Amino acid sequence: MLKKSVLALGLASVLSACGGGSDGDESPNISVxxxxxxxxxxxxxxxxxxxxxxxxxxxxxxxxxxxxxxxxxxxxxxxxxxxxxxxxxxxxxxxxxxxxxxxxxxxxxxxxxxxxxSVNLLPSAKISQTAPEEGAAKYADTITLSAAESADNDENGSIVAYQWEKLEGPATVSAERTDQVTLSFVHPLLAEADTVTWQLTVTDDEGASATSTKQLALVANDQLVLANAGSDQQVQELDSVTLDATQSVTVDGQFGCLWEQVSNGSAVTLADERACKTSFMAPLKSGNQATSIDFKVTVTDSAQRNGSDTVNVEILPKPLGKLNDTGTTKCYNNTSEISCGNSDFPGQDAELGRDAVVQFLPKSGQGNQAFDFTKFSEEFEPLTSDSTDFSCVLDNVTGLIWEVKEVTAGTLPNTSTRNAQNHYTWYLNDGANVNPGAPNTTCPQDNYCGVQALIDTVNAASFCGGNNWRLPTYMELANLLDHNSSGDYLLDPNYFPNVPAEALLGHQYYWTTQTSVDGTDGKDDNLVRALVIDMKTGNDVTRNKSQTAYVRLVRRYGEDDQ
The missing domain is CATH 2.60.40.10 (Immunoglobulins)
Structure with missing residues (x-):
């Protein structure tokens, strides 16, 4: 290879004398x-x-x-x-x-x-077992191998990659990650002792690699079919219950299942007793106490070896309470009706409560959806559901007995005692400063036309076997509404006939016992308004107690007469 040199030239002075001669020496060029x-x-x-x-x-x-x-x-x-x-x-x-x-x-x-x-020294690959810490591994133990003691033999080098590979061993041995400093796998279920060999490859920061292998002994298990019926469950009546034995373990991973109910109590029907994952509906039971059912699964492997396990399902009473549902049977989105069960509009009225499970509910009487009514005569004798001549209705869900109004007939005040068109002021025994209502005006009573006048008359006659009739509370009357009722009146017409004509008062308001805080009399600060429920819309409205509204009396079945 030619090298470049930089030369520095020295300058020489040449002296010359006149006449063409020279009396000095010529200096040579000097270079470096x-x-x-x-x-x-x-x-x-x-x-x-x-x-x-x-x-x-x-x-x-x-x-x-x-x-x-x-x-x-x-x-x-x-x-x-x-x-x-x-x-x-x-x-x-x-x-x-x-x-x-x-x-x-x-x-x-x-x-x-x-x-x-660069002269790269090969790294050293070294494998050590770090788990289990004591003794030999057995079925279901997690075995952990570590490459942490591997090293790069260069002074300033480092290991940058780890790779594990199974060279031999049972097919059921596998690791989730094979590119980390540690390797973990679960000891498999084995009918005979076996071994597994893992190879480790480490790579240093200059790309050099080294390998090492480690062979581990795997032991046979005494029990070769490990049935797993799943965890005990707690459900409610009518819930869909899943029995799942798919987490059972056999040597080759192949198995079949057979389920059977092994405890006393309500017998249930499984969707498929031979499926490892099956289901049933939790039965409806009587009473408010929890019950339980035990199920046994027998798991059989491909070699006809078997094992079994049991699971307990505790069944709790469905928290339906002592209230009626609303009768609503349809579901909606923001603009129109949709199929119930839509995940974008979950938890709708039609999907919850008694109406959602009405097909499984036992009834003492009849009624729309989950409503359950029984008709009674004026002497409080039970009647069939098709009777047309009845005087009161027992709500078998709430235990309340409701007055059934008499047919609209005559002209006020010349009407019957419980005529549908009679209306009253909100005047009760404790109704101080409330207009009692003039007698023989909006009702046929001779003393006054306040609510108390109707209550006293009905109780004096021991109507429908009781003298504890009263004005219903807001919740009692609201809970009677059937929002799926046909027509413009939100009560089942088969059990609550004889509706007053809306044209009579221009509304269908019924009194409740609930006083409203909306207004006072301005003198003694007595509250002068009470809540009524509009039987046409289901809305509640506040009304001055001195105004009139319709009344439907109620009493509780089995309650001492008052």
């Missing part, structure tokens, strides 16, 4: 040059010598780095320089520049390239 030497190749971390040539002799050599990995001690001076090649991660080039200054101060420079060859 330097040669750094040929490019060289050296292994990393080995010594090499720099020995340039300079002319004329007697000058000074100076070295400095131009590019490449750093060399210790640079820049430095010297005619002969011993240098140690740096530790590099891959083959590298270092460019050095030497400058030579001659005794007369002139200078020249030259460069050379040092090719530093």
């Amino acid at each position: 040059s330097v040669n750094a030497g040929p490019d060289i190749s050296v292994n990393e971390k080995t010594e090499f010598t720099l020995k340039p040539l300079g002319s004329p002799s007697g000058g000074v050599f100076s070295w400095q780095m131009v590019s490449g990995p750093e060399l210790e001690g640079f820049p430095q001076e010297g005619e002969e320089v011993v240098v140690e090649a740096p530790d590099v991660k891959g083959n590298s080039k270092i460019e050095l520049k030497v400058s030579y200054t001659a005794p007369d101060g002139s200078s020249a420079s030259d460069t050379l390239v040092v090719n530093v060859i």
Whole structure:
């Protein structure tokens, strides 16, 4: 390789005398040059010598780095320089520049390239078992192997990748991750002892790899079919219950199932007794106490070996309470009717409560959806559901007995005692400062036309077997509403006939016992408004107690007469 030298030229003065002669000496040109030497190749971390040539002799050599990995001690001076090649991660080039200054101060420079060859030591792969900590592993133990003791033998090297591979062993042995410093797998269920061999490959930061293997002994298990019927469950009546034995374990992973009910109590019908995952509907039971059913699953493997397990299902009473549902049977989105069960519009009225499970509910009487009514005569004798001549209705859900109004006939005040068109002021025994209502005006009573007048008359006659009739509370009357009732009146017409004509008062408001805080009399601050329920819309409205509204009396079945 040719080296470039930079020459410094000395100038000579030529003296000449007149007459064409010369009486002085001609000075020769003086040049300076330097040669750094040929490019060289050296292994990393080995010594090499720099020995340039300079002319004329007697000058000074100076070295400095131009590019490449750093060399210790640079820049430095010297005619002969011993240098140690740096530790590099891959083959590298270092460019050095030497400058030579001659005794007369002139200078020249030259460069050379040092090719530093990376000499990578192979890493060491080492496997150790870190779990289980004590004793030999057995079925279901998690076995953990670690490569943490593996190392890169270069002083400044490191392990950058780990890779595990199963070379031999049962097919049921597998690991979730094989590219980490540790490897974990579960000891399989085995009919005979076996071994598993794992190979570890580690790679250092310069791409060099090393491998190691480790063989582990796997032991046979005494029990070869491990039936798993799942966790005990707690459900409610009419819930769909799933029995799941799919987590059972056999040697080859193949098995079949057979379920059977093994405890006394309500017999249930399984969707498929031979399916490992099956279901049934929790039965409706009598009473408010929880009951339970035990199921046994027998698991059989491909070699006809079997094992069994049981699961308990506790059945709690469905929290339907002692209230009626609303009778609502349809579901809606923001604008129109949709099929119930839509996940975008969940938890609708038609999907919850008694109406949602009406097909499974036992009834003492009849009624729309989950409503359950029984008709009674005026002497409180039970009647059939198709009777047309009845005087009161027992709500079998709430235990309340409701007055049935008499047919609209005559002209007020010449009407019957419980005529549908009679209406009253909200005047009760405790109704201070409330207009009792003039007698023989909006009702046929001779004393006054307040609610108490109707209550007293009905109780005096022991109507429908009781003298504890009263005005219903807000919740009692609201809970009677059937929002799926046909027509414009929100009560089942088969059980609550004889509706007053809306044109009579311009509304279908019925009194409740609930006083409203909306207004006072302005004198003694007595509250003068009470809540009524509009039987046409189901809405509640506040009404001045001195105004009139319709009344439907109620009493509780089995309650002492008052």
